[in-house]
Amino acid sequence: MIDMILIEGHEAELRALLSSADGAEAAAYVLFGVADIASDPWTGLRRRRLVSHEVVPVPDEDRVSASGVHVTWSTRSFVRLLKNAEERGLVLGIAHTHPGSTAFFSDQDDRNEKDLLRIVSNRSGDGHGFASVVMGGDGSICARHWTSPDRSEACERVLVSGRKLILHGVGAMPVEEVLDRQARLFGPAFNPLVRSLRVGIVGCGGTGSPTAMLLARLGIGHLLLVDDDTIELTNLNRVHGSRLDDVRAKASKVDVLAREIRGAEIGVQVATFRGWVGDADVRDAMRSCDVIFGCTDDHDGRLFLNRLAYYYGIPVIDMGVRIIPKSKDRPYEMAGRVTVVASGTPCLLCRGLIDPVRARDEALRRTGPDEFERRKAEAYVSGGGDPAPVVVTFTTETACMAVNELLHALTAFRGDEGMKPERRRRFDAIEERTTTCSPRQECEQCATPKIWGRADVAPFLHRIG
Known part of the structure; x- marks a missing residue:
């Protein structure tokens, strides 16, 4: 089980970095702290929680192209930040927008992120991964954590946490x-x-x-x-x-x-x-x-x-x-x-x-x-x-x-x-x-x-x- 906390100020910083006047997709990095919870008190199951620690813009020189349905950037900064994250005991994450829709992971996202995971595995070995966040144009957020080329684990919930509390990923339930x-x-x-x-x-x-x-x-x-x-x-x-x-x-x-x-x-x-x-x-x-x-x-x-x-x-x-x-x-x-x-x-x-x-x-x-x-x-x-x-x-x-x-x-x-x-x-x-x-x-x-x-x-x- 995995979930994510985006500190309110970090979420606002991401929104500002990822907004574009022409409606094109945009990307940024997030470094996450990790809470490894051996036993959730209500279920007894193991839980991992990712907590936003630092937002890092994609350097201008690494940006390649962007449109309303795609964003591309060089992986040089990804590799540099991966090393930085490992040295500090953090998890590297990427964040990008789907400005014209709700937040979801597209087939293209799947392909691109599998390529990124190969970079992680080649550098750090099997078992290491990274997080991915998508922010929709309607304000929605979804996230996942990649651990192997054929497996990513969806975050059950993404909580934007601060003076306001916004919980993403809450499903419908019967009327009580x-x-x-x-x-x-x-x-x-x-x-x-x-x-x-x-x-x-x-x-x-x-x-x-x-x-x-x-x-x-x-x-x-x-x-x-x-x-x-x-x-x-x-x-x-x-x-x-x-x-x-x-x-x-x-x-x-x-x-x-x-x-x-x-x-x-x-x-x-x-x-x-x-x-x-x-x-x-x-x-x-x-x-x-x-x-x-x-x-x-x-x-x-x-x-x-x-x-x-x-x-x-x-x-x-x-x-x-x-x-x-x-x-x-x-x-x-x-x-x-x-x-x-x-x-x-x-x-x-x-x-x-x-x-x-x-x-x-x-x-x-x-x-x-x-x-x-x-x-x-x-x-x-x-x-x-x-x-x-x-x-x-x-x-x-x-x-x-x-x-x-x-x-x-x-x-x-x-x-x-x-x-x-x-x-x-x-x-x-x-x-x-x-x-x-x-x-x-x-x-x-x-x-x-x-x-x-x-x-x-x-x-x-x-x-x-």
Whole structure:
């Protein structure tokens, strides 16, 4: 199984490079990062995901001819880029247009690409291949990966990923009465789209549990639930679906939510992982997602998701709730925040939403609890402190804000700009505003595209520890 993510900025760059005033076909190169997933969490099958990392124009001197039905260029630049890709652990891809039609692979494409594969095999040996992308004049996209002269594997889906989410390759499906009312609003293509999505939820507490329930009721086809905690008595007032019996049984949050979603029988496939989001055992599942909701107050977990979003082109919709009780000198403060982390938006570090010191201390508490307690006694690390106040209506409203941001990315019901990089809502003042931020010049994640779409690297995410 194979699929592809085209980062939104790369797709726009390709569209610009491949447009021609005379309606002729045009071509460009794409270098792809690779995510080799040993076990998809919903099927258990091996999956390869190609993620766009860099767009490279065909040099002017290599262009030979083009018309409305063909494009020809010298293979010199292909050979040079093939070597570059191999040295960097990337996959080379070619992209061209069919400006007068929908995206498809023609017989001529088959012949030309088999010739290119022979070049690859002669240079690199059998088993090496390249990717091919066709962009139709109607906006459609299809892609495939060549591995042998008589075999190419079609990409099941091509996801254009960023502040907007556009999924190509979604087939028709039978009308589902349970989802009929939302199709009446967003059109018949909406339900097949959400059924095709693979969505992760990290943190299944006050904001994560309503997010999971809302996504399930929308008909999201594949949900991944990640959390390390069990249900406690103080969770019952805000974790949707939890029961007193779950407290007695010390049931995990992911199992409680999975039980409730499966029990509704609305066609959602649920996968669960009980553990910390950065554990090596959950990497396949995280890399299989199309979008991830960050519903954790763990700074080290946020730091991990912050990197994952840029390396793999997987948008993270992060959320938080801040509630401060009223005092003699200060009124109530009640606010929800939804932040979109994606290529082209400022990251959580640049926004000041991750405290690196707290992240360090949380990592130490997880990996070396004895050392953490020793340093805590010596005042070298921060302690847990008192539990923060929380109210279910505010955590649920924040989840609604976040899920509506995803809906906007899919339908553009708020306009064509895509998801807002950040929204903040004051519950005490009935106020909502969007915020802006510029990346820090030295930030390797959001200030420069050098890691965007890089996908698999060693160590994972270039993260030490």
